[in-house]
Amino acid sequence: MNQGLARLQWPQNIVAGDVVKVRLLVQHPMHTGYQQDMQGSVIARNVLLWLTCTLGDQQVFRVEPSSGIAANPYFEFFVRARASADMVVRWQDDLGVVGKWQQRMVVVERQTPGP
Amino acid sequence: MTPRPSVKQLLGRRDWLRLASAAGAGLTALAPDHVRAQQIGFDQQRTVADMLRGVAGGSSALKLGVSLTVTALADNGTLVPVSVQVPSPMSEQDHVTHIYLLSSRNPVMQVAAFVLGPWSGRAEISTRVRLAGSQQLLALGRLSSGECRYEVAEVIVTESACMDAS
Numbered sequence: 001m002n003q004g005l006a007r008l009q010w011p012q013n014i015v016a017g018d019v020v021k022v023r024l025l026v027q028h029p030m031h032t033g034y035q036q037d038m039q040g041s042v043i044a045r046n047v048l049l050w051l052t053c054t055l056g057d058q059q060v061f062r063v064e065p066s067s068g069i070a071a072n073p074y075f076e077f078f079v080r081a082r083a084s085a086d087m088v089v090r091w092q093d094d095l096g097v098v099g100k101w102q103q104r105m106v107v108v109e110r111q112t113p114g115p
Numbered sequence: 116m117t118p119r120p121s122v123k124q125l126l127g128r129r130d131w132l133r134l135a136s137a138a139g140a141g142l143t144a145l146a147p148d149h150v151r152a153q154q155i156g157f158d159q160q161r162t163v164a165d166m167l168r169g170v171a172g173g174s175s176a177l178k179l180g181v182s183l184t185v186t187a188l189a190d191n192g193t194l195v196p197v198s199v200q201v202p203s204p205m206s207e208q209d210h211v212t213h214i215y216l217l218s219s220r221n222p223v224m225q226v227a228a229f230v231l232g233p234w235s236g237r238a239e240i241s242t243r244v245r246l247a248g249s250q251q252l253l254a255l256g257r258l259s260s261g262e263c264r265y266e267v268a269e270v271i272v273t274e275s276a277c278m279d280a281s
Contacts, residue, residue, distance in 0.1 A: 032276075034222065061230070062229070065227045066227060068216075070244060075241070076239075080234055
C-alpha cells in the first residue's frame with residue numbers, strides 16, 4: 001500500500017534497454033530547523049533522512065537529503081529499463097515517518113526486424 | 116558610583132566564567148551535526164578546498180568534465196533548480212558511484228548525496244535546493260575507480276532561504 005504522497009513520471013513508451021528519465025516529486029515540508037512559526041517558536045527540523053527507489057529487485061537510486069533540499073523534494077534521475085517491473089519509492093524523515101509509493105513501469109520488448 | 120568588587124568576588128566571577136565556557140564547549144561537542152553547523156558566521160564562507168576535504172577525503176579530485184547547471188541569478192533562495200551531469204560510460208568496470216552537492220554558505224554544507232551505479236545508464240541528476248545567500252555551489256562525482264571529479268558554480272541569490280519568520 002502507498003503511504004504518504006509522491007508523484008512518479010516517466011515516458012509513456014519504454015523499450016527494453018532504454019535509459020529512462022524518472023521524475024519524482026515527494027510531498028514533504030522539509031523544515032530546516034531554523035525557521036520560526038507565527039508565535040516565534042522554532043519549528044523542529046524535519047527533513048527526509050533518506051529516500052530510495054527500487055526497480056524490481058534492484059535498488060536504482062538513493063539520496064540522502066539535508067535541510068538544503070527545497071520543500072516538496074523533487075528529483076530527476078536515470079535508470080536502464082530491462083523488463084516491466086514495479087518501481088517502489090521509500091523514504092523516512094526525522095519524525096520517523098516512513099513513506100512508500102509504488103508504480104508499475106511497463107517495458108515492451110525491442111522489435112527485431114522481420115525476415 | 117558602584118563599589119569596587121573585592122579580590123575574592125573577582126576570582127569567583129572568573130572561575131564561574133571559566134567553568135561556564137568549559138561546559139559550553141562540552142555541550143557543543145555533544146550537539147548533533149546540524150546544530151553545530153550553525154556556528155558558521157553569516158559572512159564566512161567555506162572555500163572550495165574546505166568543501167572538497169569534507170567529501171573527497173584523501174582521494175584526488177579534478178575539476179574536469181562535470182557539468183553543473185544552475186541559474187546564475189536566483190530571485191528566491193528557497194527553490195533553486197540544479198542539475199549535475201558527470202561524463203561516464205556507466206559500465207560495470209567504470210561508473211559513477213556517488214554525486215554530492217555542497218554549498219559554501221548554507222548552515223549544513225552537504226545539500227544532498229546521491230547513490231548511482233551501472234544500472235543508472237547515465238550519471239545525471241536534477242533537484243531543487245535551498246540557498247542561504249549568494250555563494251558557490253560544488254558538485255562532486257565519485258567514480259568507481261575512487262577518483263573524484265568536481266565543478267563549481269557561482270550563484271547570486273537575491274532573497275536568502277534562511278531569513279524566515281513568516
